[in-house]
Amino acid sequence: MQNLLYFDICAIPIFLMILITVFVRKMTKGMTNRFFIALIVLSTIAAVSDVIMELACKTLPLSDTRLFVSDVFIYLYYVSRAGSVYIYFFFVFSITGTWYRVRPIIQKILCSIPFAAQLTLFAANPFTGMIFTVTAEDGYRRGGYIMLSYGISMMYALVGTLYLIWCRRLLRKQKLLSLISLYIFTAGAALFQFFFPHFLVEMIATAISFILVILFVLRPEEISDASVGSLSYRAYRTDLRKILMTKQRIQIAAVRFVNAYELRAYMGQDGYLNYMSHIIQQLNALFRKERVFFDIYYEDPANIYIIIEDTDYDVKECVKRFYGEFSRKSEKEVSASSRVIPKVCRIMLPDDLDDFDEIIRLGHEFADQMPPNQLYTDASEIMSSRDYLILSHMDIILNRAIQDRKFEMYYQPIYSFKRGKFISAEALIRLFDDEYGYVSPGLFIPAAERKGAILPIGDFVLEEVHKFISEHDLAELGLDYIEINLSVAQCLQEELPEKLAFLSEKYGVSPEQINLEITETTYENVSGVMDINLQVLSGMGYTFSLDDYGTGYSNMQRVSKLPLKMIKLDKSLVDDMRSDDGMLIMRNTVKMMRDIDKELVAEGVETKENLDHLESMGCHFIQGYYFSKPLSVKDFVSFVKRYNVGKGA
């Protein structure tokens, strides 16, 4: 019989191992983890007491010492056992993300009354012997009320199990089963032990279910982001789902660092993460001082989300104070040039939004909708903006547009200084939606790229431009060629040369009448296919422009190696000519590009002043509102006819 004791002795090293694991894996922060630690500690005490009690009975001679020892450890055993069932009850609320249900003080007191009654029974036992007695004559004897104590523990277990089943949708199946297993295993073992008191299997059963919990439920790699010392983005998504399912009212302060990518490039990955963890530490300190319940999550590299449980808490006021404090402090630590620019959007759940994908998207996109120097906004404000409305209906808009061929091509004339007239035009796509009106390509092109709808749009553009050239005699209009924007996806299409050859044949358009615009981001993704496409198309007689030069990380060496005829200087470079530095940069850029034999188009020229400067610097072509906005076919044709007529070649 005595051998059976070993089951429970085995439980002790298992508990200790779990405890060590918890600390090694740094699972010590947060309520859930702290409950779990309390559980293991209580269970270890119970197991140790259990074993000592048994050993005392078996080995010590019957004496007062033996009685005293077993007395003490029996109490320890009962209290820690009952305590762990009580703690596990709260652990269940914490792990399901529904802690708010028991957080109010009244709820906590109500949940604790049975446990308090249990403790009172234990405390009274020395005088009443209601639960057990230990005497020299009879040894250990159960008292009449032991069933009451068991009953209370069973009640906690039953309510806990039912609660887990009730909110089963909040947990994945394996997690749910692991959590319930603790109840099933211990209840089974306790029952077994009740009828066969010599089989000490209760603690080993608990130990096994703790192993399941640590393997399947508490996975720190899913929850915390060690690189910055906060909760992870994955945890944010999990917690957000739980909050939405339980319709809990909370607010989220979504923070977006609008210059995160530049900062990271400047500081290096390690420096950047250090800086982020410094910010997160400060946020932690701030909210702790504010005495609100909060959690901070980090999404590399540009987002932090703070979930605040108190919906009355004034986030806007707090943001203001944080900016004040933080910029003063960080002034000393980082140079002004490398300071983050955080923008904050407050989302009220579920009032503002109750859809998971929309909340995630808003967190990523709200900053794009804010004016440059505005730092705080409410979700409701962003969501009522026209761009946001369009973006959130982009799927419908794009499907509708592709199906009904709702697109139209506009043409923006390009002026040549040397020839004193317009020599080409850029084809720019337009979309007029029946419901939302004009939808800017700046909005729908990136969306179409993300959603994989860019190829049919690109095909439409190619076809329309070829049709335009075939229907209008370019030479008669005084134009040499039309520029077409190619998206990344189009450049990576193996059949692109075939497509162009087919259209060229069908519409009788020669490759010299087409110039293809690619962007730096396009050729950064150089793949074999793209290289081959550029080569083959150049061989066929098509020319290429590099679009938006000056917005990315321009690399002269790469520029000089690609088969590019023209460089299009981005509007931002032109706008910067207001300052002396900007002027200098433009002058040098033009000179440099001319030195490597590139032709230059300045985009977004709006003023006579800039036009004159660009001419004196040696820029070849001008595109911009100064001459004309993009025009419909009809307007464009009459515009160039009027201007180009009699201007010779």
Ligand code: C2E
């Ligand atoms: P982009 O290729 O850089 O086109 C130039 C943009 O600058 C056009 O905007 C044009 O209307 C605008 N622009 C030209 N001159 C001025 C000026 O003086 N002042 C100002 N403020 N703006 C000026 P748009 O048409 O809204 O197009 C935006 C972007 O959408 C384009 O930038 C291009 O990246 C993309 N896109 C437009 N059409 C197509 C297309 O057919 N295919 C592809 N793949 N992308 C397109």
Ligand code: CA
């Ligand atoms: Ca372009």
Ligand code: CA
């Ligand atoms: Ca451009």
